[in-house]
Amino acid sequence: MEGIPSIFSLSAVAAILAAVGFFVVQRFVKPIDMETHQGFLDAMLSIVGTLVSILLGLLVAAALEDYEALEVSVDKEAASVAHVFRITAGLPAETRDRIQGVCMTYCEQVVNDDWPIMEKGKIPHESFFTLSKLVNEAAIFEPKTEGQNNLHAELLSAVSDIVDYRRDRMLVLHSNRQQNLMPVLLMCSIIVLVFAYLYTRRGTIFHGVLISMVAIALGANLGLVYVLTNPFKADWKIQPRGFILNKKALEQLRSRPELMKLYHLKSDAPAPSSSVSEPAPTGKKQ
Secondary structure (H helix, E strand, C coil): CCCCCHHHHHHHHHHHHHHHHHHHHHHHCCCCCHHHHHHHHHHHHHHHHHHHHHHHHHHHHHHHHHHHHHHHHHHHHHHHHHHHHHHHHHCCHHHHHHHHHHHHHHHHHHHHHHHHHHHCCCCCCHHHHHHHHHHHHHHHCCCCCHHHHHHHHHHHHHHHHHHHHHHHHHHHHHCCHHHHHHHHHHHHHHHHHHHHHHCCCCCCHHHHHHHHHHHHHHHHHHHHHHHHCCCCCCCCCCCCHHHHHHHHHHHHHHHCHHHHHHCCCCCCCCCCCCCCCCCCCCCCCC
16 A cells, blocks of 8 residues: 555455446346334434444544654653753763763664654664663763762753653553454444445445445545554654654754853764664764
C-alpha cells in the first residue's frame, strides 16, 4: 500500500469485497420473503447498526486520544533534553561538558537510530544506554553551592521526565491493541454487510451501490483505527520533531561564537553526525 494512504486502500478493498459479495448473493442465494421478515430484519439491523456505530466511535475516539497523547509525550521528551542541556550551564565545567555531550548524543541516536528501529516494531537499545549515562551523571553530581543545589534538583526532575516520556514510546511498541481490536471490528463489519445483503432483490444494482458505500464507510473506520494504533509506522506516523529541532539548534550554536560562549561549548566539539554511539569527550587534561 506504499504511496496510497491506508485509509483509502482499506476503503477500496472493503468496497470491492462488498460488491463481490453482493453479486455472489444475487447469483447463488435465494431472496427472502420481505413481506414476512422485513419487520424482524428492520429491528435486528437497527440494533446491530447502533451497536457497531457506537463501538467504532468509541474505539476511534480512544485511539485518537492515545495517539495525540503519545505525540505530545515525544515532544516533551525532546523539550526535557533541551532543558537539561540549558541548565547545565551553571554546573562545574567537567560535569557540564559530560552532560551536554550525552544530550547531544541522545538527540542524534533518537533521530537516526530509534525512529527507523521503532518503525519496524522493535525496541531501540543504544539510546537506552546513553540515557542511562545521563541518569548516572545527574545522580552522582554533588552540588557545592546553594545555586548548584537548586540546579541539581531541576536536573534530576528533567532527567526523570525524559525517562518517563521514553517509557511511553517503548510501551506503545509492546501494545497488542491492534491484534485484539481488528478481529472484533472485522466481525462487526461483516455482520452489518450480511444484514444489508438480506435486503437485496435480484437485479437491483442500486442496492449494490449502496452496500459498497456502507463498506467504504466501514473500511475508512478500520483504516483510521489502524493508522492510529500504529503511530510509528503507518501513514500518520509520529515524527521526532523536537529532537530534529534540538539538532538544528546545536548546529546553530556551533556556527555562532557568542552562543557557544554563552553555553560554554568548546569550539572543537564534534558536530552532530548520522550515527553516534558515545557522548562527546570531556575537556582535555592538561
